[in-house]
Amino acid sequence: MRFEWDDDRDGLGRDFRRLGEETLGKDVAERDRAGVFSREDWLACAERGLFGLMLPPEYGGAGRGAVDHVRAMEGLGRGCRDNGLMMAIGAHVLAAEVPIWKFGDERQRRAYLPGLAAGRLIGANAMTEPGSGSDASSLATTADRDGGFYRLTGRKLYVTNAPVADLFVVYATVGRHLGFTGVTAFLVERADVGVSVKEQAGKMGLRTARWGEIELDGCRIPASRRLGAERQGGAVFAQTMAWERSLLLAPWLGVMEREIEACVRHCRRRRQFGRHIGHFQSVSNRLVDMRVRWELARMLLYRAAAELDRDGRAPTATIFPEAGKLYVSETAVEVFTGLTQLYGALGYSSEGDTERHLRDAVGMTISSGTSDMQRVVIAGKLGITWPDTETTDTDTATDADTASGARYPGDTRTETSGGAR
Structure with missing residues (x-):
């Protein structure tokens, strides 16, 4: 490497x-x-x-x-x-x-x-609904075939970019009885008849990225705007989430590096009890831990990106998309929580950037699937959540089992999103 x-x-x-x-x-x-x-x-x-x-x-x-x-x-x-x-x-x-x-x-x-x-x-991506987030098999938005058209009916929530978007990738089911296998992706334009968009209530952080609700009221779109084949929406979404989870946190590598370095400078200037505060091990150790976690986060995220470049398609069978998203987002929260402590009242004040970065970082642990959901997906990929069968010795599960395409609870969740989108 x-x-x-x-x-x-x-x-x-x-x-x-x-x-x-x-x-x-x-x-x-x-x-x-x-x-x-x-x-x-x-x-x-x-x-x-x-x-x-x-x-x-x-x-x-x-x-x-x-x-x-x-x-x-x-x-x-x-x-x-x-x-x-x-x-x-x-x-x-x-x-x-x-x-x-x-x-x-x-x-x-x-x-x-x-x-x-x-x-x-x-562009914007519309998956989350009032009754489904991680559980995409429970989609209530329907797509009914009408000759050379589809009629989309349903409601999407927490759609990042919705208030300013011109084009939506919308996921709907062609049959609710089909569960996840009925999910199909469509390209919906803002100007389509039957589409209404409204901004949702304010949020804790990431406020300059606006989000909103999409109402589809019998929205009639040509079949030529179906994205992929009918009932292929699960594969579309799985690939999309793998790309997003692999790359979405990339800016935070730069944000964390800048703010850690700024805090080091602060600790070399700030004096308490007759000494620069960086001389206190409780301060220096915290900064060291931040830097080490940042280095590890960086390597993990670039590894996830390298996997994308190597395969040409998102490697949904590996843990790197979820591991990168999980580790970098949680590292960002830990870093900005620590910086708030080191800056004290200044870090808690809106006069500086630290409190805003902390609010924004919390949002990154939710978007594209919560941290809990990333762990569920990784557990499934490791085979930990292999289903109970007559053979209860889970150690007998082999690589050949997973290679054959056998499904387990965590595997289905590689194709779902657990956060606001």
């Missing part, structure tokens, strides 16, 4: 760090309080090619890999203080662009990907 960057990737990180430092998030504190999304900053990212970084050139992209995406977003996170903006970018690229790129037909790709890559269109 290489631990150094070539000039190309190093330059990519530096360029997006500079964009974040010089252009983005100048009024983030005010916009965070008001819950305002910056269209200007969004377009600035689009102009630098961020949204199309991984897409093939024929669809307006740069044809780069997942590791390049992480490097770019890590750089952006290092420079940009608007975590909500970076969350909105992740939802757009990973949960809207990726499924169209991987499962769309040529007409769909050419119709939507260039606009999404250029930032002219904003």
Whole structure:
């Protein structure tokens, strides 16, 4: 495994760090309080090619890999203080662009990907409902075939980007009796008849990434806007979640590194009891632990990205998407909780960034599946939750069992989402 960057990737990180430092998030504190999304900053990212970084050139992209995406977003996170903006970018690229790129037909790709890559269109992913989040087999949104059309009826909640989105990847069932196997994906445009979008109540953090509710009232869309085959929605969603879980936390590598370094400088200046506070082991040990966890988080996330580049498709059989998402998100919460303690009242005050980063970090443990759900999925992939049978000795389960496609409770959950989306 290489631990150094070539000039190309190093330059990519530096360029997006500079964009974040010089252009983005100048009024983030005010916009965070008001819950305002910056269209200007969004377009600035689009102009630098961020949204199309991984897409093939024929669809307006740069044809780069997942590791390049992480490097770019890590750089952006290092420079940009608007975590909500970076969350909105992740939802757009990973949960809207990726499924169209991987499962769309040529007409769909050419119709939507260039606009999404250029930032002219904003994408969103609609799965969560009032009665289902992690349990996608309980979807209540229905898709009834009507000749060459489908009629979609249902309600989606907590859809990141919904208030500003032009295109939604919507998951519905073609038969509720089919459970998870009936799930099918569709491309729904904001202007379609029968679509209404409204903003939902304010949230604890990530406030500059707006979220909302989508009501589908017999929305009639052509069958040509079905994404993938009928009843293939589970596979679409599984791939989407694997990409999102692998890459969504990339900006937080940069955010954490910047804020840890800033706190080190603070601890070298701040004096109490006649000494710089960094001389107290309770302070220095906390900073050391933060740095070590950050290093481990970084390696794990880049490993997940490397798996994507190696296979070309999200490796849903490995633990890296869920492990990366779980570890990096929980590390971010621990880091900003620790920084709050080290800064004291200043860290708790809205005068600084620390309390906002902590609120935002908590949201990252929920989006794309809660930490508990990541553990459930990983347990399933390890075979821990293999179902009870007449043979109760679970140690007899072999690699051949899992390779044969045998299902177990955790396996089905690799295809579901446990958080607000």
